[in-house]
Amino acid sequence: MTDRPSAPQARTRLTGWIARVDWMMLFPVVAAIAWASGQDAVAMVLAIVLPAFLALNGDILRHRTERISALSMLSSDQPLARPVLKRIVDDVLDDCARRDRTTAVLHIQVDDLHIADGGWGADAGDKIMDRVVQRVAATMRGQDAVMRTGDDGVIAMLAPTRRADLDIIMAIVDRIQSAVSEPISVDGRTVRVHCCIGICSEAMAPIRSGAAILAAAECALRIARQQGNDAVRAFNADIQMQIETDHRLSTQVEDALDAGEIRPWFQPQVETRSGRLAGFEALARWHHPELGILTPAQFLTTIASAGRSAELGEIILKASLEALIEWDKAGLDVPCVGVNVSLEQLTDPRLAERIIWQLDRYDIAPDRIAIEILETVTLRDGDETITRNIKAMRDAGFRLDLDDFGTGAASIAHIAQFGVHRIKIDRSFIHGIDASPMQCEVVAAILGLAERLSIATLAEGVETPEEQETLAEMGCPHVQGYGIARPMPFHETIPWALSLRAGPSAKLRMMQTQGSA
Numbered sequence: 001m002t003d004r005p006s007a008p009q010a011r012t013r014l015t016g017w018i019a020r021v022d023w024m025m026l027f028p029v030v031a032a033i034a035w036a037s038g039q040d041a042v043a044m045v046l047a048i049v050l051p052a053f054l055a056l057n058g059d060i061l062r063h064r065t066e067r068i069s070a071l072s073m074l075s076s077d078q079p080l081a082r083p084v085l086k087r088i089v090d091d092v093l094d095d096c097a098r099r100d101r102t103t104a105v106l107h108i109q110v111d112d113l114h115i116a117d118g119g120w121g122a123d124a125g126d127k128i129m130d131r132v133v134q135r136v137a138a139t140m141r142g143q144d145a146v147m148r149t150g151d152d153g154v155i156a157m158l159a160p161t162r163r164a165d166l167d168i169i170m171a172i173v174d175r176i177q178s179a180v181s182e183p184i185s186v187d188g189r190t191v192r193v194h195c196c197i198g199i200c201s202e203a204m205a206p207i208r209s210g211a212a213i214l215a216a217a218e219c220a221l222r223i224a225r226q227q228g229n230d231a232v233r234a235f236n237a238d239i240q241m242q243i244e245t246d247h248r249l250s251t252q253v254e255d256a257l258d259a260g261e262i263r264p265w266f267q268p269q270v271e272t273r274s275g276r277l278a279g280f281e282a283l284a285r286w287h288h289p290e291l292g293i294l295t296p297a298q299f300l301t302t303i304a305s306a307g308r309s310a311e312l313g314e315i316i317l318k319a320s321l322e323a324l325i326e327w328d329k330a331g332l333d334v335p336c337v338g339v340n341v342s343l344e345q346l347t348d349p350r351l352a353e354r355i356i357w358q359l360d361r362y363d364i365a366p367d368r369i370a371i372e373i374l375e376t377v378t379l380r381d382g383d384e385t386i387t388r389n390i391k392a393m394r395d396a397g398f399r400l401d402l403d404d405f406g407t408g409a410a411s412i413a414h415i416a417q418f419g420v421h422r423i424k425i426d427r428s429f430i431h432g433i434d435a436s437p438m439q440c441e442v443v444a445a446i447l448g449l450a451e452r453l454s455i456a457t458l459a460e461g462v463e464t465p466e467e468q469e470t471l472a473e474m475g476c477p478h479v480q481g482y483g484i485a486r487p488m489p490f491h492e493t494i495p496w497a498l499s500l501r502a503g504p505s506a507k508l509r510m511m512q513t514q515g516s517a
Contacts, residue, residue, distance in 0.1 A: 156172075371401065
């Protein structure tokens with residue numbers, strides 16, 4: 001008894017047979033005409049060419065169709081090499097052209113995998129990615145392809161379809177991000193991860209080729225990752241221009257660091273009730289000779305790619321120490337300045353020693369520097385280097401500020417283990433808080449827990465007098481944001497601080513600042 005062909009095999013044979021019908025009808029007609037016209041040689045050639053051509057054409061078509069139908073059966077266990085991905089996309093594009101269909105590529109990058117190391121076990125990241133790939137595949141159609149591209153990357157590609165416009169693609173994106181963000185249990189522990197997505201449909205691609213579509217989706221992903229927070233971007237000409245700018249900056253960043261083009265601007269932090277200056281946060285700015293003032297979102301990834309994050313950190317720290325000295329000379333009471341320390345810097349075993357040496361060199365008390373770390377860093381309590389650096393800085397007397405609190409998965413009790421002095425409540429909880437009872441409840445809970453643990457708080461992203469007033473009434477001691485003042489170069493900080501000190505009330509001072517910003 002002969003086995004029945006599978007559905008994909010049957011479709012492949014049917015497609016190949018249909019494609020050959022036209023040629024099978026054409027060759028006999030042409031051969032008969034040639035024979036009747038006395039063109040015996042032509043007729044003989046046609047009689048010989050016919051079976052050879054059909055066999056060759058059928059074989060090529062069969063292999064190509066089998067590759068297309070095999071999209072949904074691709075193994076996702078191991079990342080695929082770039083050349084393999086290009087061939088797959090090229091095959092799908094060929095099939096789309098033949099059948100008047102279209103396709104799209106979604107490049108997915110999973111964030112927060114770094115939290116599953118240390119005590120999680122060496123293979124925790126792979127286990128999480130396996131779950132992510134399964135979840136992404138479950139949101140797609142059966143014919144679509146889901147392929148791993150690296151330790152934390154996934155490619156989802158639509159099989160040839162009638163429509164792949166942005167509305168349809170975004171519906172798929174919503175399903176993917178919703179599925180990925182669900183808690184994942186690994187070895188008895190639970191973690192949440194998120195993902196950024198870059199999109200390129202066939203219509204969006206600058207060139208109709210597998211290499212071009214993959215590169216365009218990767219460009220869109222790169223921009224999405226700069227935005228963070230589950231960002232999604234679709235490729236367009238502006239993104240291509242931004243990527244070209246990024247490439248241009250990557251060739252200039254080392255000279256910019258050496259020439260002093262990258263230096264800090266300072267954003268004030270004030271006490272909500274008294275309106276007094278509570279400190280500044282140092283934020284990097286690139287004074288580009290042609291592109292103007294660039295914000296960290298425009299160049300920090302370039303700095304990291306160049307491996308110069310540590311050098312940037314030292315530049316910002318040195319300039320902040322010099323600023324403290326100048327503020328003291330001007331008679332200003334600036335309790336401390338916040339300096340951001342990246343995850344890359346924290347993994348340097350000698351980080352704490354270098355920072356302590358810099359303070360000794362400038363004769364600055366450690367408690368006048370607030371080391372700002374991201375909330376997700378506290379989840380790496382199994383990383384001995386990070387733990388050692390944080391403990392050394394805390395023991396030396398530095399203040400520790402936890403940035404963007406509320407956007408990660410750390411508990412406030414977990415944070416207390418690191419000896420954090422202050423948490424900075426993320427701006428997403430602050431925007432419109434004066435008109436949102438739910439946000440008030442969330443922030444009140446954070447403030448209550450922080451107070452019980454003797455941890456100070458600062459609200460980021462304050463933009464209106466109403467937000468500041470609401471936070472003051474709730475007992476949040478410090479605020480920061482555009483409603484107070486935008487980041488400013490050092491030479492503007494002293495006049496601004498003097499005008500703040502001369503103001504009659506906290507609310508009026510903030511309104512004056514808004515008018516001059």
